[in-house]
Amino acid sequence: MASQENGDVPAGDVEQHVVVPPGVSISALLGPVDSVLRAVENGFETVDVRVRDEEIVLRGPEADVSVAARLVAELIDVVAAGATLTADVVTRSIEMLATATAASTRPSEVFAMDILSSRGRTIRPKTVGQKRYVDAIDASTVTFGIGPAGTGKTYLAMAKAVQALQARQVSRIVLTRPAVEAGERLGYLPGSLSEKIDPYLRPLYDALHDMIDPATVPKLLEAGTIEVAPLAYMRGRTLNDAFIILDEAQNTSTEQMKMFLTRLGFGSTMVITGDITQVDLPGGTQSGLRVIEDILTGVDDVEFCRLSSSDVVRHRLVSEIIDAYSRWDVQTSSPDGGHRGSRDRQHEKGHRR
Template sequence: MTDSAVGMGAAGLDSRVIHFDSADQMVQALGANDEALALIEGAFPGISLHVRGDELSITGPATDVGRTASLIAEVRTLAVNRTPVTPQVLEQLLFMLKTQGAAKPAEVLSMNILSSRGRTIRPKTVNQKSYVEAIDSHTIVFGIGPAGTGKTYLAMAKAVQALQHKEVNRIILTRPAVEAGERLGFLPGTLNDKIDPYLRPLYDALHDMMDPDSIPRLMAAGTIEVAPLAYMRGRTLNDAFIILDEAQNTTPEQMKMFLTRLGFGSRMVVTGDVTQVDLPGGTSSGLRIVSEILRGVEDVAFSRLEATDVVRHRLVGDIVSAYSRWDESQRASPDGRRPAGRGPRREH
């Protein structure tokens, strides 16, 4: 694809013509019915787009013309890499170009981790790509961020990928069995019934990434293990990809116990959200202090994800940001009282 500037017109307008290599390439980038063009014009209302043959002309304010040309270049890169250009992908590209300072966001969105059951799992933000790259290059990685940022899901995808590539012999998934206001003893059923609700999100992610019929067989063989954190005590975990989820609900002692389970040929990913601690009052979170303890330790990486990395419904990112602002106001209040009209105070 090439582009050429037509020149500056009246009232600060600019024009640019983008030449695609072929009609097929244009269809892959813009959609059979030019669906992408309507979304781009909606994002840049001052822009006018016209298609003729293998050429796309862009007219409008100079700044918007440049941004639109950059966006279309990224869309073409996705099409060349066989990444489907859906409305959601276009919205993510726009968001990354506008807010995350991504020089080449298409490189993020075309980084495939795992293909399963007709869908491909890939990072969707710059920070997510950095997180995945940290998992590739470090033995222990901490993924810290709010709900919906993909920290657990991407770690699970990397674990399944490592198992498929025979880089490890097994996957071990674990969580502390702690939730706000609940205790295991008050839940009905056997011990397995009691702990199942805490581990269910890990099972759900596995079912997204593997043939569901193979999971019971792999679990029976010990190739995949999903267990509460307490089951890790006293073990040495060799040749395994180990994920500790909801790590904000570990005590410092539990975090040390988990990290020292690392054996030869193994990798660990620890995920959690330090703003959602469900430990009893006065108990320190092992995830909150571990970055201070392990600062400077070789082959350990800390990846931090933000509200801008939320890849669930758009409102989830807005909700995360609103709660962060509210928490900041609580910490800033000199007497610890919540400002009037701000909602109930959350205890950590």
């Protein structure tokens, strides 16, 4: 990036030129129908943004122009890495720069990180929290991804599992989740045992089909290279050389959580995901995910990653709905902390690392 000051600007304003390198497509930087350019303008209302040949010209108050220039430089790095820019990437990048510190993750480090390329698209983290989660999976043998719906906990873990399988870092993938409701209603559902349990495993199959050619999935399942099974099927096993994912872990009891974690074998990686605000266990049963951080604090090679509403990558309303429920939990909690949502937050606050 090259910049220069131009004195021919209104008093109090500055002008900065950001040169787009020859290897970066200006059209990719501006986005379809200039959607990226419009998003930059919307994010900096005091800055005039213009395109002049192979330059982005920024004019306005010095502090705002400085941040806008950093943003454009980050977007250039994202495009140079082969990633596609969208208005959402711009919005999230502005949020990152607004809260940036010396140790902060740069937007280009998030949006240019490739996990898996499949069927014409690339799976990448979309928030700082997701980037830290993916990094934790790379660095730790056991990783817990805890957070609300829509934060990519399971999807990113699945992508890392497929990546590890393709790179021959593991020889198989094991995907499991508790079938809590099935335990109560199994006899009322038609079909064999596998057909009754299948609806509870369907989200895992859906994610698999997003990441692997659907035609090859049945072959991998038949060969045992990929196994999708309810948690009860894990008892008594030792899982070596595998990437193991436990989904919906908030619906495990403390005994089930211990049983699952002790299945870990040599050369394996475990990722446990869940949302402690959505526990479906019968009354009186303690969630194993709620207490696991207390139990494993100080154990080496175990990482806890907490995702929040700011990491939601679904419709923007999902994030707002999660925040609204959190406010409602606070307002309706009893003084003694009897409301489940209040207890969850007190637990999270007291034991956050």
